Amino acid sequence: MTPSVVIEHALLLSLALFAIGVAGVFLRRNVITVFMCVELMLNAVNLSFVAFSRSLGTLDPQILVFFVMTVAAAEAAVGLAIILALQRHKDTLDVDAFSVLKW
């Protein structure tokens, strides 16, 4: 493998994934799909962490990926519980219906 080439392309892939995630958050109206697009963005960031870890030769980015995954798991559990509660109250999953969290 010629890593210098691949690392830049890995960063480009991470960029493309993040952009797709950003577009999805704005395009989709189902709150669960929006949530999945957020996960997509987290994964894009993880990919850039791993690429930088390979490029710099340190293991610290890998620890960060570990913590990002932990936080993502906790976030998914709480977020999906909130979605369940909202669905029970509003009978819909459309993002526009969920303005109750506004102050």
Add this chain to the structure above:
Amino acid sequence: MTTPDAVLFYVFAAVTLASALVVVGQRNPMYSAFALIVTLCSLSAIFGLLGSPFIAVLQVIVYAGAIMVLFLFVLMLLNVKAEDAAEGSGSGILKGVGVALAAMLVVQVGIVLQHAGRGMAASGFDASARRVAHVLFSAPYVYVFEATSVLILTALVGAVALAKKEL
């Protein structure tokens, strides 16, 4: 330059991008979830190709396993239907903003990457589970590791409290 590793990288990169586009383009959330599983698994292969076997395994177990099972569980519990093709009139602006923001991000990072120096990979890179564990369980990071256990406990209690019938 075209070693098997590089070829595999581009194959999995193409699979990742294609399935990510399906996640965003699909109206039925169930199909989105399955496409997201494909994205996560091929990302795991890319992590492996970048020399991080521990993260690759973690990606499959935690993301494709635990988190996506949670998503599919909720999707099936709520009996979600596909979005209507005719969307609200106000969403045209949002769509434009979303695509514009994504395009702006691509252009900006593209410019940065063009001007960045060509990074060479460090030789003798070893990210085995043993090495990662040595870093994770030593001085600075072990405190953060302990803190995440509190975070997970909080999330556990919060999820149970939020999902209760009488909220």
